[in-house]
Amino acid sequence: MWDYSEKVKEHFFNPRNAGALADANAVGEVGSLSCGDALKLMLKVNPQTEVIEDAGFQTFGCGSAIASSSALTELIIGKTIDEARKLTNQDIADFLDGLPPEKMHCSVMGQEALSAAVAAWKGEELEEDDHEEGALICKCFGVDAGMIERAIRNNKLTTLEMVTFYTKAGGGCSSCREPLEDLLADVNTAMVAEGLLNAAEAYVFGAAPAPQKKKAQGFIIPDQPPAPAPPPQPSAPVQIAIPPAPPAPAAAVITAKETISVAKIIEEMRPIFHADGGDVELVDIAESKVFVHMTGACSGCQIASLTLGGLAKRITETLGRPMRVLPVAKT
Amino acid sequence: MQPVYLDNNATTRVFPEVVDAMLPYFSEQFGNASSIHAFGAEVGGALRQARKSLQALIGAAFDHEIIFTSGGTESNNTAIRSALAVQPGRTEIITSTVEHPAILNLCDWLEKHEGVTVHRIPVDGQGRLDIDAYRDALSDRVALVSLMWANNETGTVFPVDGLAELAHGVGALFHTDAVQAVGKLPINLKETDIDMLSLSSHKFHGPKGLGALYLRKGTRFRPLLRGGHQERGRRAGTENAPAIIGLGKAAEMTRVTMDQDIPRIRALRDRLEKGLIQQIGHCFVTGDPHDRLPNTTTVAFEYIEGEAILLKLNQAGIAASSGSACTSGSLEPSHVLRAMNIPFTAAHGAIRFSLSRETSEEDVNRVLDAMPGIIDGLRDMSPFWSADGAVPDGFNPEYA
Numbered sequence: 001m002w003d004y005s006e007k008v009k010e011h012f013f014n015p016r017n018a019g020a021l022a023d024a025n026a027v028g029e030v031g032s033l034s035c036g037d038a039l040k041l042m043l044k045v046n047p048q049t050e051v052i053e054d055a056g057f058q059t060f061g062c063g064s065a066i067a068s069s070s071a072l073t074e075l076i077i078g079k080t081i082d083e084a085r086k087l088t089n090q091d092i093a094d095f096l097d098g099l100p101p102e103k104m105h106c107s108v109m110g111q112e113a114l115s116a117a118v119a120a121w122k123g124e125e126l127e128e129d130d131h132e133e134g135a136l137i138c139k140c141f142g143v144d145a146g147m148i149e150r151a152i153r154n155n156k157l158t159t160l161e162m163v164t165f166y167t168k169a170g171g172g173c174s175s176c177r178e179p180l181e182d183l184l185a186d187v188n189t190a191m192v193a194e195g196l197l198n199a200a201e202a203y204v205f206g207a208a209p210a211p212q213k214k215k216a217q218g219f220i221i222p223d224q225p226p227a228p229a230p231p232p233q234p235s236a237p238v239q240i241a242i243p244p245a246p247p248a249p250a251a252a253v254i255t256a257k258e259t260i261s262v263a264k265i266i267e268e269m270r271p272i273f274h275a276d277g278g279d280v281e282l283v284d285i286a287e288s289k290v291f292v293h294m295t296g297a298c299s300g301c302q303i304a305s306l307t308l309g310g311l312a313k314r315i316t317e318t319l320g321r322p323m324r325v326l327p328v329a330k331t
Numbered sequence: 332m333q334p335v336y337l338d339n340n341a342t343t344r345v346f347p348e349v350v351d352a353m354l355p356y357f358s359e360q361f362g363n364a365s366s367i368h369a370f371g372a373e374v375g376g377a378l379r380q381a382r383k384s385l386q387a388l389i390g391a392a393f394d395h396e397i398i399f400t401s402g403g404t405e406s407n408n409t410a411i412r413s414a415l416a417v418q419p420g421r422t423e424i425i426t427s428t429v430e431h432p433a434i435l436n437l438c439d440w441l442e443k444h445e446g447v448t449v450h451r452i453p454v455d456g457q458g459r460l461d462i463d464a465y466r467d468a469l470s471d472r473v474a475l476v477s478l479m480w481a482n483n484e485t486g487t488v489f490p491v492d493g494l495a496e497l498a499h500g501v502g503a504l505f506h507t508d509a510v511q512a513v514g515k516l517p518i519n520l521k522e523t524d525i526d527m528l529s530l531s532s533h534k535f536h537g538p539k540g541l542g543a544l545y546l547r548k549g550t551r552f553r554p555l556l557r558g559g560h561q562e563r564g565r566r567a568g569t570e571n572a573p574a575i576i577g578l579g580k581a582a583e584m585t586r587v588t589m590d591q592d593i594p595r596i597r598a599l600r601d602r603l604e605k606g607l608i609q610q611i612g613h614c615f616v617t618g619d620p621h622d623r624l625p626n627t628t629t630v631a632f633e634y635i636e637g638e639a640i641l642l643k644l645n646q647a648g649i650a651a652s653s654g655s656a657c658t659s660g661s662l663e664p665s666h667v668l669r670a671m672n673i674p675f676t677a678a679h680g681a682i683r684f685s686l687s688r689e690t691s692e693e694d695v696n697r698v699l700d701a702m703p704g705i706i707d708g709l710r711d712m713s714p715f716w717s718a719d720g721a722v723p724d725g726f727n728p729e730y731a
Contacts, residue, residue, distance in 0.1 A: 002638075012642060018712045033715060034675040036636060036664065040714035058714035060679075062638035066712060140663070172663055 004063065005097035011067035016074050018066075021056030028117030030109055035141045035168065037061030037106065039069055041113040043076075045121055050081045057113075064096075064103040071095045072110040085118045087111065088154045089166070104166040108151050137179050140172025145183055152187045153196070158203050160184060181205045254285045258319055262290055265314050272310075280311075283328055290315060291328045335649045335694045339534075340483050340511060340627060340685035345577070346536040352580040353538065356573040364570050365561065374572050381579025385543060388582040389528065390519030393548055398562045399575050402542035403510040404433040406529030407477070409544055409555040409566070410506040411437055414475035414527075415447065417551035421474035421503070423448040427460055427489075428670040430479050434508055435666075448472070457619040458487035458671050466497065473503040480512035480528075484667040484683060485618030486627030488516070495524035504550065510534055510542075514585045515593070515624050526550045532574065536687070537581035541574035592688040597625035599695050600686055604628040606699040611706050617673060617681065626686040631668070631677035632706055634715040640682055643705040649698055652683045676715070 024042035031038030044054040055073040059066050076084045089107035093099045136144050151166040164170045170180050185205035191197035266282050273280045283291040312325040362370025386394045400406045428451045441447035450468035453461050476498040481488045495505035506527040514535030528545040558567030613633040637653030664678040710716040
């Protein structure tokens with residue numbers, strides 16, 4: 001069960017102003033059956049004073065959607081239209097002592113219905129105006145760019161997850177992830193420029209100056225080995241395997257001189273293995289691989305693996321190209 | 332007032348007799364079954380008895396066809412990965428669109444990251460498998476068919492025995508996720524073609540954290556967990572002795588009274604759903620009316636949302652569950668109801684009641700008393716509803 005505040009529960013079980021308002025003169029409707037929630041907000045506005053004298057709602061939705069609708073009517077009754085239009089979804093959430101993050105879209109729905117009702121009262125063509133400010137981003141839940149931008153601005157959203165919690169956008173098939181990321185980054189950038197958001201908090205997408213480390217589906221794409229073979233790095237940490245180099249024209253064939261060099265290095269390093277109670281011997285060399293046979297305490301020993309890394313490093317340095325050292329069984 | 336628990340497909344109350352059977356194995360009989368001394372030997376004997384009790388419940392030919400696991404999810408993961416591992420030439424899996432996430436999410440992973448081709452067979456409006464699509468997907472590339480015995484949401488039963496025969500026709504292994512079926516339907520595995528079956532203890536009044544994989548004798552197998560020799564090297568790790576003994580007791584109790592329990596539970600379920608349909612308009616039962624679990628009913632109430640219904644039910648002391656999006660934390664309604672093409676007008680308002688042998692006439696009466704008022708109250712608040720009936724076209728929101 002959701003962690004609803006007492007106030008949410010109270011407004012769900014005893015909603016205020018529920019039901020159709022017979023003499024409403026401004027109505028705002030948002031949502032749909034397929035979305036899973038919908039709200040029809042009805043206002044009775046005094047034509048002279050523009051005071052909202054009464055309000056009613058009809059909501060299709062979960063507990064927090066009904067509670068948010070109830071809270072909305074309580075917040076706007078007695079206010080003028082101009083006062084009411086300043087109301088944000090956060091005001092609705094605060095009135096209810098908070099909503100679970102995943103349910104913030106319920107408060108956004110309330111605020112959107114209010115905007116629609118106010119626009120209807122003012123005689124503004126909401127449909128027309130709204131569609132100029134943005135295309136449909138999330139097709140699953142019918143969320144357009146305008147609504148997403150308002151949610152991002154009003155609530156200082158800086159992550160995709162929060163955008164989904166507040167607007168539902170991206171919560172279905174998630175095929176709108178990319179445009180959603182773009183939009184979030186653009187709006188955050190604008191907010192930074194307007195002094196509304198700290199630059200460090202802003203969501204950045206594709207604008208990073210250095211390597212493109214893009215977060216995808218919850219895991220980081222590891223850095224690919226650089227295309228040219230890495231030059232030997234004396235200070236690099238011990239590596240057992242150096243990423244295979246792209247086939248360099250002359251390097252594929254092992255020369256006799258190289259074989260002797262490798263054998264010599266192994267001979268030199270054997271005392272280290274002996275000290276651990278084991279031994280190592282050269283079995284074969286092929287292209288960029290050196291095959292060795294390990295015996296005694298060294299076979300299966302983690303320390304020996306590290307030593308092999310040291311061996312690989314020395315061979316790589318001597319030959320001037322990346323070489324891997326692989327332990328094999330002696331045939 | 333005594334709460335009414337009708338969410339037995341989620342989990343069941345552990346029978347008090349099961350708790351009693353388990354308790355000594357935490358304290359006096361705490362030995363490791365692998366030990367040579369008396370402490371171990373006593374536990375070993377109790378584990379053998381539990382295995383035999385489960386064998387009897389599912390009608391397995393041999394007790395060593397049972398591998399105890401940590402639950403249905405582990406059993407499913409083991410079965411699927413094993414079938415792929417023992418048949419390197421076969422890289423396809425057949426499953427359905429309405430399986431439990433323990434199957435579907437694993438298949439998604441295998442498809443995305445391990446080069447496995449997955450056929451997801453669709454279902455019709457009553458949740459019945461499209462047999463033609465199943466036949467078309469079968470080929471000698473298929474390593475495993477994994478189809479659930481009974482659906483957790485609608486209770487619709489798949490004809491797994493026949494489906495297994497078809498799978499064997501192309502040399503594929505057949506696995507069934509029977510987590511919802513065991514204890515609710517008579518099962519006699521030795522008479523079937525099923526190679527592997529997953530079950531979970533807490534769905535039939537045993538403890539949580541324990542399940543089993545049935546593995547037909549002679550079926551090639553690769554363990555998921557390697558380590559010690561437990562379960563004949565097929566599932567390493569010290570046996571969860573108290574839980575296994577609890578499962579054994581629950582299996583025995585379930586088997587002994589099953590013949591009387593099933594008709595009684597079915598009659599209660601039928602009375603519940605008939606009563607709901609009669610009292611409340613604009614609602615319908617989902618699933619296959621002819622072949623369904625006796626304890627399960629999912630009723631879709633149009634023009635209202637499931638979480639709101641559940642909250643009101645909870646206030647009335649009644650526990651049920653919902654296929655609605657809002658309760659699950661996802662934003663879309665149940666994948667099962669969507670696969671069945673249940674319209675959105677109803678899918679959001681689907682409520683599942685799942686009974687057990689502990690369900691009483693009084694429990695059903697309580698639900699029948701409470702539901703009409705709850706549904707009416709929520710519909711009165713719905714913009715898709717007016718007092719003289721549903722008005723789905725009268726409401727045109729700004730975005731849709």
